[in-house]
Amino acid sequence: MSTNFGILTLGDAMITLNPATTGPLRFVSAFERKVGGAELNFAIGCARLGLRSKWISRLGKDEFGRAIYTFVKGEGVDMTDVAMVEGYPTSLNVKEIREDGSGKTFYYRHQSPVLTLEPEEIKAEMFEGIDVVHLTGVFLAIHRKNMDIVQKVISIAKGKGIIISFDPNIRLKMWSIEEARTAYHTLFPDIDILLTGRDEIKSIIGSDEEKELTSLAERYSIGQLVIKDGADGSALYADGQWLHKEAFPVKPVDTVGAGDGFDAGYLYSLLHGYGPEQRLEFANAVGALVTTVSGDNEGLPLMEEVLSFINKEAVVER
Template sequence: MSPQFAVLTIGDGLITLNPHENGPLRFVSGFSRKVGGAELNFAIGCARLGLQSKWVSRLGNDEFGRVIYNFARGEGIDVSNVEFVEGYPTSLNFKEIREDGSGKTFYYRQQSPILTLKPEDMTKELLEGIDMLHLSGVFLSIDPGNRKIIERVLKLAKEMSIPVSFDPNLRLKMWTIEEARTTFEEVFPYVNILLTGLDEIELILGESSEEALVECAERFNIGQFVIKDGANGARAYIDGNWYEKEAFVVKPIDTVGAGDGFDAGYIYAYLNGYLPEERLELANGVGALVTTVSGDNEGLPYLDEVLPFIHKEIVIER
């Protein structure tokens, strides 16, 4: 059995309302209650693959907060640093899904409980035993104060020689591209593994040519610059070399959460010593399986599901 590595992530948890029908949200009359959030999805994905997964968050002291807490705990996630707070309602989002599997998300996260998280909550004790710190631009976009929290935890990780993975997870409904660029320039120097969609890195850098990607990786000394490109597969610039892996062909039902699943698959593969192309293959496999199930994290596979899938290229029965 492979050693069980530990990852830590920080971010909001939300109640996700999934539509009972596809199409514009204004015509949808029924929803199912689910649990979501980019960082929480990542934590779930890691736990299902077999990593120790710690999630740091704040939830409203309400029924929805209990739903998220119990769900995360049931997935085997370490929730010892998740607290309930009064006066801050648990965040919500409503999903819109089109016939081709694409979708939009409408957020209701004003006065998010995560606003009560403070820089002083980031301690060396929190990071003890952690093999990878994974952060997302979603948490940074919620409130300017969160940047101080990330600054502190990044400095602690550097002091403790803990590698950092980062997904920009660009949400332009939450902040402007100028705010995002300025913030990311402060984060990138600490990042060992950057996991980004091709479309979002183009928005961040202003272009997505191979030369621009290499220049960014070398400017910020990012050891692994990983590009997610959906059905076109994925590639990575690692130690001066490019590696590529094609996508798996599936019929997508819901693409939400596929990027978070890709991240979990890549980090699992990296920590367990996979070669670069093997990391991309496993990550592509996890991301593909996520799209075959409706929901933010319902499609995140267990290791014994994704390994047969990537080796045989068949959609397994769940």
């Protein structure tokens, strides 16, 4: 298991409060505290696979901020550029689960600590030893000024020849689809790898037909367009060709974090020289394993767990 490759991401983190009982949130009196956030999940997923994983963020200088910091550091993520700030409470994410299994998520991220991060704080030295920068639309949605930070990140990364990957990760509770589309199309020309859910890309460009997806990749010179399609597997458009890979059969109990895990798996396999089909297989395996465990990042697997899972499935198929 190599630890030579480095990945950097930046974004918010939250304390997730999961209800101890089902029903309307106003009647729930006990919660289980967890840690979540798209970019944070991704960083942890990369670290568990053995990559050198670096996360840039800001946390509230409060008890929840300390809980997140301790947890993520314990996962082996580089926290050098994570600062704790006064006057900005650590964000919360409270879940409601009804008796039929349906649910809602309530975000309390006004005055998020990450709002204190400014473009001038992004320095070239942060990118030493980094091979891939992974960005998501969640960070962009928090505040419009974050586009300036992302563009600063992209500028430095491109100057150093670092691969740039992007996951739209649409959050329509945080901004409108029109705002999201404008931001994404601004970034697409600089993206080397686009990792997106099928429903997401359909919302962005109005279609999920291969012809339209091919046109998007060609128009913006996106070297690898990866479509995450849940139980229907995944697809990759690269070098003028489409490749499809079926999903692994699992009984999902919680799909939260599966997309973040898929991203980590795909980029791990890319950096380690896997071929196109093997990249999709590996990423599908990571995503599938995440769905078998309840929680935002509890199901993100270790490298040996992924290999065991893939080999076991291969034996069954033969």
